[in-house]
Amino acid sequence: MGFAKREKKYKSKYNMTGTLGWIGNLRMNMERYLYFLHRVTGIGLVLYLILHILVTSSRMYGEGAYEISHSIINNPIADIGLFFVMAGLIFHGVNGIRLILNEYGFLLGKPTKPVYPYRQVLKTRGPRYFILLMIIIGAILLLIVGYELLLVWVF
Amino acid sequence: METVKKVTFRIKRWIPEEGKFRIDAFEIPVFRGMTVLEGLIYIKENLDSSLAFRRSCRMATCGICGIIINGKPMLACATQILHLNSDTITLEPLKNLPLVKDLVVDHTPFFEKQRLIKPYIIRQDEGEEYWNPTREYKQTPEEVEEYLQFSYCLTCALCYAACPTSGTNKNYLGPQALMNAYRFIADSRDEGVFIRLDIVDSPDGCWGCHLAGSCSDACPKGVDPALAIQLLRKKVIERDLGYLKTVKGTSLVSPLPHIEGAKRVEPPKFTIRGAKKKAQEILEKYFK
Numbered sequence: 001m002g003f004a005k006r007e008k009k010y011k012s013k014y015n016m017t018g019t020l021g022w023i024g025n026l027r028m029n030m031e032r033y034l035y036f037l038h039r040v041t042g043i044g045l046v047l048y049l050i051l052h053i054l055v056t057s058s059r060m061y062g063e064g065a066y067e068i069s070h071s072i073i074n075n076p077i078a079d080i081g082l083f084f085v086m087a088g089l090i091f092h093g094v095n096g097i098r099l100i101l102n103e104y105g106f107l108l109g110k111p112t113k114p115v116y117p118y119r120q121v122l123k124t125r126g127p128r129y130f131i132l133l134m135i136i137i138g139a140i141l142l143l144i145v146g147y148e149l150l151l152v153w154v155f
Numbered sequence: 156m157e158t159v160k161k162v163t164f165r166i167k168r169w170i171p172e173e174g175k176f177r178i179d180a181f182e183i184p185v186f187r188g189m190t191v192l193e194g195l196i197y198i199k200e201n202l203d204s205s206l207a208f209r210r211s212c213r214m215a216t217c218g219i220c221g222i223i224i225n226g227k228p229m230l231a232c233a234t235q236i237l238h239l240n241s242d243t244i245t246l247e248p249l250k251n252l253p254l255v256k257d258l259v260v261d262h263t264p265f266f267e268k269q270r271l272i273k274p275y276i277i278r279q280d281e282g283e284e285y286w287n288p289t290r291e292y293k294q295t296p297e298e299v300e301e302y303l304q305f306s307y308c309l310t311c312a313l314c315y316a317a318c319p320t321s322g323t324n325k326n327y328l329g330p331q332a333l334m335n336a337y338r339f340i341a342d343s344r345d346e347g348v349f350i351r352l353d354i355v356d357s358p359d360g361c362w363g364c365h366l367a368g369s370c371s372d373a374c375p376k377g378v379d380p381a382l383a384i385q386l387l388r389k390k391v392i393e394r395d396l397g398y399l400k401t402v403k404g405t406s407l408v409s410p411l412p413h414i415e416g417a418k419r420v421e422p423p424k425f426t427i428r429g430a431k432k433k434a435q436e437i438l439e440k441y442f443k
């Protein structure tokens with residue numbers, strides 16, 4: 001809203017926390033870590049998507065090229081990498097569902113009387129149990145993924 | 156008062172002439188119940204009179220003494236040194252605002268953003284009664300509870316310093332202004348919901364929040380801006396889906412019965428010369 005442009009007006013440097021402030025020097029609450037992980041996994045997934053398109057698009061140059069590009073990634077190390085990509089995707093997905101619900105004002109309840117000790121809605125049972133539920137769903141999905149990948153290489 | 160231990164304050168001071176920070180360490184004697192602000196006053200009185208910091212009420216009411224204490228935005232006057240449980244305490248100026256000197260920052264952008272969301276009751280029937288009120292608007296205790304929590308804000312900018320979006324986007328309205336927008340939207344006397352939703356419905360407004368919750372964590376008054384912002388977004392969505400109807404603010408209370416000899420109580424006179432003129436200027440600039 002034009003504040004960046006008017007920086008000169010304040011004759012002084014802004015004390016911005018900047019990109020490092022995503023995780024930065026502030027002692028943080030749990031949701032702040034989830035926020036950071038969500039960003040990192042989101043960016044990671046975009047990078048993976050680019051790689052994925054590069055690898056699969058080799059099919060355009062004939063079956064031979066496709067065979068070669070797949071022989072590079074067809075090993076246990078690459079599948080361990082894939083496991084972490086899946087872990088990132090699962091985290092991003094389940095946390096994304098939590099964010100979509102909470103960010104549209106659902107499951108947060110109503111404001112309370114400001115009586116000491118003050119209440120923060122994110123730290124009340126509802127949202128915290130919801131995070132727990134998401135962790136459980138995520139863990140189950142991750143176990144399934146790990147099992148499938150193990151099937152390929154061990155059994 | 157009896158000294159219980161010695162504590163070192165490591166103060167990250169902004170030196171405007173050099174355009175950089177300098178870290179100074181001061182050792183101070185601490186008594187039970189001593190606040191960080193009292194520590195700063197001790198330094199100013201006994202060790203270094205050039206140290207600049209801000210305070211006014213020293214009782215968590217004016218909201219000007221906010222600084223970063225051991226990495227977290229807190230009120231210097233409402234934080235006891237012994238509660239911090241450490242022998243060295245690092246103090247920094249508040250984040251995401253222009254630096255002035257030492258621990259002093261310029262709150263102007265923060266206040267200007269609050270002003271942008273029109274932090275006052277808006278009425279469609281604006282008239283003589285609106286500008287020179289004689290009576291109150293009706294409001295039930297339940298209606299007060301819809302916004303009471305959000306009206307406890309003391310504009311200390313701690314939430315603003317804690318927010319990761321404010322930390323990267325200078326145009327982001329920030330937790331306080333967005334929370335304040337919802338505070339007035341939720342007020343049953345107000346009729347400005349559509350005006351304010353237009354202001355906050357932008358990536359620099361309510362959509363810039365990523366629910367990191369740090370604002371609510373930092374708030375010294377339990378205002379919970381993170382909650383207000385999510386409820387604000389819900390309002391935007393309700394408006395976009397066509398559920399939000401034009402709101403009619405509550406009506407005026409009935410006039411009091413005439414009491415023989417009763418006089419209207421005049422507001423107190425301005426004690427500082429020129430203050431009245433200044434107040435009128437501000438009123439004309441921002442509210443007309």
Ligand code: HEM
Nearest residue numbers: 038039042043045046049089092093096097099100364365
């Ligand atoms: C599995 C289903 C997915 C769900 C439910 C989901 C949900 C979300 C949500 C709700 C946000 C906004 C978070 C916020 O408010 O900060 C978001 C951000 C983002 N997502 Fe996803 N997403 C999914 C899959 C993906 C995929 C496959 C990619 C990559 C190709 C991706 C990349 C991103 C990026 C880069 C961001 C921005 C991060 C940020 O601003 O913090 N997402 N996602």
Ligand code: SF4
Nearest residue numbers: 318364365367368370
């Ligand atoms: S909840 Fe939103 S406004 Fe509050 S600190 Fe997080 S991003 Fe900022």
Ligand code: SF4
Nearest residue numbers: 308309311312314374
């Ligand atoms: S919402 Fe809380 S932290 Fe933010 S300015 Fe108001 S009182 Fe300070």
Ligand code: FES
Nearest residue numbers: 213217218220232
């Ligand atoms: S001095 Fe007023 S809030 Fe701390």
